[in-house]
Amino acid sequence: MIPLPLAAVAELTGGAVHGDGADAVVRGPVVIDSRAAEPGALFAALRGERADGHDFAAAALAAGAVGVLAERPVGGPAVVVDDVRAALGRLAAGVLARLPDTTVIAVTGSAGKTSTKDLIAQVVEGAGPTVWPPGSYNNEIGLPLTVLRAEERTRHLVLEMGSRGAGHITYLTGIARPRVGVVLNVGTAHVGEFGGRDKIAEAKGELVEALPADGAAVLNADDPLVRAMADRAGARVVTFGRSADADVRAVDERLDDAGRPRFTLVTPEGSAPVELRLHGAHAVLNALAAAAAAREVGMGVADAAAALSRAVPASRWRMEVTERPDGVTVVNDAYNANPESMRAAVDAVAHMARGRRAWAVLGEMAELGASSAAEHAKIGQHVAERGFAGLVVVGRNAAAMAEGAERVGSWTGECVQVDDVGAAVTALRERLRPRDVVLVKGSRVAGLERAAEALLAGEHRGEGGRPHADGSAEPEGDRT
Numbered sequence: 001m002i003p004l005p006l007a008a009v010a011e012l013t014g015g016a017v018h019g020d021g022a023d024a025v026v027r028g029p030v031v032i033d034s035r036a037a038e039p040g041a042l043f044a045a046l047r048g049e050r051a052d053g054h055d056f057a058a059a060a061l062a063a064g065a066v067g068v069l070a071e072r073p074v075g076g077p078a079v080v081v082d083d084v085r086a087a088l089g090r091l092a093a094g095v096l097a098r099l100p101d102t103t104v105i106a107v108t109g110s111a112g113k114t115s116t117k118d119l120i121a122q123v124v125e126g127a128g129p130t131v132w133p134p135g136s137y138n139n140e141i142g143l144p145l146t147v148l149r150a151e152e153r154t155r156h157l158v159l160e161m162g163s164r165g166a167g168h169i170t171y172l173t174g175i176a177r178p179r180v181g182v183v184l185n186v187g188t189a190h191v192g193e194f195g196g197r198d199k200i201a202e203a204k205g206e207l208v209e210a211l212p213a214d215g216a217a218v219l220n221a222d223d224p225l226v227r228a229m230a231d232r233a234g235a236r237v238v239t240f241g242r243s244a245d246a247d248v249r250a251v252d253e254r255l256d257d258a259g260r261p262r263f264t265l266v267t268p269e270g271s272a273p274v275e276l277r278l279h280g281a282h283a284v285l286n287a288l289a290a291a292a293a294a295r296e297v298g299m300g301v302a303d304a305a306a307a308l309s310r311a312v313p314a315s316r317w318r319m320e321v322t323e324r325p326d327g328v329t330v331v332n333d334a335y336n337a338n339p340e341s342m343r344a345a346v347d348a349v350a351h352m353a354r355g356r357r358a359w360a361v362l363g364e365m366a367e368l369g370a371s372s373a374a375e376h377a378k379i380g381q382h383v384a385e386r387g388f389a390g391l392v393v394v395g396r397n398a399a400a401m402a403e404g405a406e407r408v409g410s411w412t413g414e415c416v417q418v419d420d421v422g423a424a425v426t427a428l429r430e431r432l433r434p435r436d437v438v439l440v441k442g443s444r445v446a447g448l449e450r451a452a453e454a455l456l457a458g459e460h461r462g463e464g465g466r467p468h469a470d471g472s473a474e475p476e477g478d479r480t
Contacts, residue, residue: 001028001042001148002095006067009042010079012094013069013087021077024066030091030148031060032141032475039064045074046084046141048474053084085140089175092144096176102154104176105293108161108169108207109184109220110200111341112286113138115278116184118314119290121158123307127299128155135315135476136335138162140171142475147176156297163203173210180296181207181235182218182289186225187340188368188375201225211235216296218289221246238296240288248292250274250284258321259352265291265305272305277312279319279331280348282341317449319348322456327435329353332452337365337443339375343382345441350386353437357389361424361451363442364397373400380404384411390431393417394424395446421447425454 007022009015027040034056037043043060045053045068057074061067067077069084069091081087096102105124107117114136121132131154133146138160150157161172186201208217208229217233220226221241230237240248250263251271259279265272265288276283287308294304313320317335324330329352333345342365349358360383368375380401383391390413393401402415414431418424428438428451440452 001026001030001150002098002152003027004095006077006079009067009069009091013079013081013090015069015079015081015087017067017078018073018080019067019075019077021067024077026066028148030069030088030145031065032145034060034063037061037063037065041065042067042069044069044084044088045071046088047071088144089140089171092147093175096147096150096157099150099152099154101152102150102157103180103297104157104159104178105180105182105297106159106161106173106176106178106207107182107184107289108163108204109182109226110187110204111338111344112184112282113160113162114315114335115283115313115318116182116286116289117158117160119278119286119308119311120182120293121156122311122314123290123294123304124156124158124297124299126303126307127294127297129153130156130158132158133160136160136162137475138172139475140168143172144175145475161207163206166199166203167206169203169206170210173207177210177212178207179212179215180218180293181211181215182293183207183226183229184220184285184289185223185340187338188371197225201229205229205232208233208235218292218296220285220289221249222285238292240292241285246288248288248295250288253281253284255281255351257352257354259348261287265301265308267291267295267301269295270301272302273309274305275309277309279321279352280344281351282344282348283319317452319345320452321352324456328432328455329435329437330452330455331437331439332449333439333441334363334446334448334452335444337363337441337446339365339368339379342379342441345439346379346382346386346388349437349439350388357433357436358387359390359392359428359432359436359438360388361392361394361428361438361440361448362398362401363394363446363448366397366443366445372397376400377404377407380406380415381408384408384413387411388413389436390414390416392424392427394421394442394448394451395419398442398446421451421454424448424451428455 037060215235221239221243320332381404384405442448
């Protein structure tokens with residue numbers, strides 16, 4: 001973060017300094033977890049369903065925080081505002097306004113946002129210092145926290161923007177207006193909340209509408225709903241995809257034995273070979289989006305291709321491939337799930353397991369509304385059609401997967417239904433053989449990352465969830 005006196009923080013947030021220290025300088029980081037406070041930090045005391053950050057203000061100050069962004073006096077240096085969450089956004093917007101040499105690149109889509117954000121960042125950092133978020137910091141808390149990590153030397157700020165309805169992305173672009181906006185796809189994630197794919201497309205297109213005239217809308221040419229967003233763009237439109245008329249496209253695609261894509265990256269300026277370290281054919285479109293974004297900040301095709309070939313998975317529980325000593329390969333893709341990402345993961349593991357047995361441990365795909373049972377059944381059917389040796393369905397809300405698998409009369413695999421993660425681990429341990437390949441995937445509510453971790457650790461680790469910031473707020477968004 002750029003250095004700011006508490007008085008300047010108050011000016012940017014519309015708050016007032018309480019206690020001593022108006023001239024004390026915040027040098028960062030801005031944190032929402034008192035355990036992460038350090039000398040020079042600013043602690044944002046967010047209220048949440050389970051805890052109130054104000055109760056941890058004293059601990060943050062004792063750890064060296066310069067002050068607290070709060071909604072009431074906390075017995076120490078503080079900037080008191082009406083709403084800490086909104087003030088965090090205003091602070092981020094004010095800091096970014098003081099960084100005119102920083103280019104904001106924003107990514108949205110129903111699937112692949114985080115992986116693509118990680119790819120873009122790893123590519124463009126070759127053209128200058130780059131800041132990007134860990135995991136899926138794509139909501140009204142996580143995005144400002146990422147922006148506030150930017151410094152005067154930052155040249156690229158790569159952000160992920162999620163949405164649960166109309167206006168959410170507009171709010172986020174009000175904090176950090178992008179010059180390059182990438183829209184990956186419009187799928188069925190959270191369709192129950194939105195009310196249909198057309199509504200999801202409307203919300204995703206808010207990113208395109210926010211771009212300045214000298215910016216670029218980077219759109220997936222293979223997705224008709226995304227391609228149609230060109231009509232909403234006041235900025236220049238650049239397309240990517242497998243379509244022959246895409247500006248940035250892939251040809252000569254193939255997968256190696258580990259399911260890692262190899263292809264030739266083709267742009268108007270030339271072409272270059274890419275050998276991804278990521279798994280699954282679906283990673284190709286993410287890589288093309290990253291290449292298109294890199295092109296917009298001046299990177300040549302050879303440099304972008306080389307950077308893509310060096311890039312590694314940077315966020316947890318997204319196609320993490322680990323081999324146990326007995327040769328069992330565990331693919332932990334448990335961060336989140338929707339029908340599109342489920343099918344992509346199943347296809348990737350089916351390829352990786354050629355000549356070996358494949359197992360799928362799958363949990364529910366949340367927020368699919370009236371289509372939930374049908375979509376779960378389709379995934380079970382897809383697992384069976386791809387020839388998996390077995391399917392372990394975790395939780396009642398995913399039960400339709402078993403029904404779908406059992407409809408495939410030619411399938412000779414085994415289907416097991418269990419109630420929770422512990423039972424899933426037990427069931428799989430009884431069935432696994434050396435060299436089997438296991439896919440673990442479900443929505444966040446399923447918590448299936450614990451199953452993957454237990455399979456790798458050799459023991460079940462219990463039912464604990466993710467740590468939250470003092471229990472008061474969650475910076476990672478589970479949004480489409």
